[in-house]
Amino acid sequence: MIRASQLHKRYGSNHVLRGIDLDVRPGEFVVMLGLSGAGKSTLLRCLNGLTTPDEGQLSVGGIDLRQRHSRRALARHVAMVFQHHNLVPRLSVLKNALTGRLGAVGVLPSMLQLFPRRDVDLARQCLERVGLAHKADARAESLSGGQMQRVGIARALAQQPQVILADEPVASLDPKTAASVMQCLREATRQLGIAVVCNLHQVEFAREFGDRIVGLAQGRIVYDGAPSGLDDAALEAIYQTPQPPLTEAPRPPMGYQPALAVGGA
Numbered sequence: 001m002i003r004a005s006q007l008h009k010r011y012g013s014n015h016v017l018r019g020i021d022l023d024v025r026p027g028e029f030v031v032m033l034g035l036s037g038a039g040k041s042t043l044l045r046c047l048n049g050l051t052t053p054d055e056g057q058l059s060v061g062g063i064d065l066r067q068r069h070s071r072r073a074l075a076r077h078v079a080m081v082f083q084h085h086n087l088v089p090r091l092s093v094l095k096n097a098l099t100g101r102l103g104a105v106g107v108l109p110s111m112l113q114l115f116p117r118r119d120v121d122l123a124r125q126c127l128e129r130v131g132l133a134h135k136a137d138a139r140a141e142s143l144s145g146g147q148m149q150r151v152g153i154a155r156a157l158a159q160q161p162q163v164i165l166a167d168e169p170v171a172s173l174d175p176k177t178a179a180s181v182m183q184c185l186r187e188a189t190r191q192l193g194i195a196v197v198c199n200l201h202q203v204e205f206a207r208e209f210g211d212r213i214v215g216l217a218q219g220r221i222v223y224d225g226a227p228s229g230l231d232d233a234a235l236e237a238i239y240q241t242p243q244p245p246l247t248e249a250p251r252p253p254m255g256y257q258p259a260l261a262v263g264g265a
């Protein structure tokens with residue numbers, strides 16, 4: 001589903017990704033952890049074709065991302081879930097979900113918002129999956145933050161992607177709502193066999209919802225394994241070495257207590 005081999009990405013002299021090897025299978029839910037600046041979002045941008053790696057091999061859904069013409073094709077296979085859901089507030093919930101079909105219908109029908117019946121049915125089914133079928137006609141702006149993010153997930157599902165990339169999808173939500181949105185994302189994608197790569201800052205959510213955890217530190221994978229293997233040593237590799245830069249305080253991973261006191265007696 002995703003095959004990345006020895007990916008490198010530099011922004012000027014900033015060597016952000018330093019040899020990433022990552023294979024993700026259909027239906028696998030991968031949670032990516034790491035300090036701010038570790039390179040998580042950059043890796044997601046490589047996976048959705050927004051950024052081109054400087055070196056390495058990368059294919060997503062069987063599409064070789066080194067080829068220019070593949071970007072449009074990629075949009076049909078890869079959907080995004082954003083931290084700030086990016087809904088159109090004045091549109092109905094159903095129409096927001098339907099925007100997931102924009103890449104599949106022609107330009108004119110999409111400008112006129114004329115969607116085939118089957119797309120409307122699909123969008124309704126996706127809303128049902130995220131528990132919001134009853135809100136189909138409500139304006140998106142009338143929903144709670146958690147409900148809005150569920151619509152964001154429904155929109156991604158309506159794209160019928162092979163891969164969903166989620167960049168801190170629950171960072172703006174309270175812990176209880178965040179857990180229910182993570183549950184919703186995991187269940188829907190598992191039922192449909194969609195591979196997920198999800199950036200998170202909450203270690204306990206990574207443990208609870210991830211099939212597999214990938215830890216990034218300074219552009220390198222320092223942990224790749226089961227949630228059960230995410231012990232203190234693994235967390236120290238992800239969060240403690242090297243120390244975060246003094247100018248940029250990282251968001252602390254929730255529930256993480258370092259095993260060793262830094263700078264202690």
Ligand SMILES: Nc1ncnc2c1ncn2[C@@H]1O[C@H](COP(=O)(O)OP(=O)(O)OP(=O)(O)O)[C@@H](O)[C@H]1O
Pocket residue numbers: 011014016034035036037038039040041042043
């Ligand atoms: N478009 C860009 N141009 C220049 N530098 C960039 C760009 N995007 C990211 N960077 C740099 O790449 C590094 C990694 O950033 P990235 O956003 O991938 O980190 P992250 O792990 O996702 O952090 P966070 O958890 O805060 O989102 C940072 O030093 C950042 O400043």
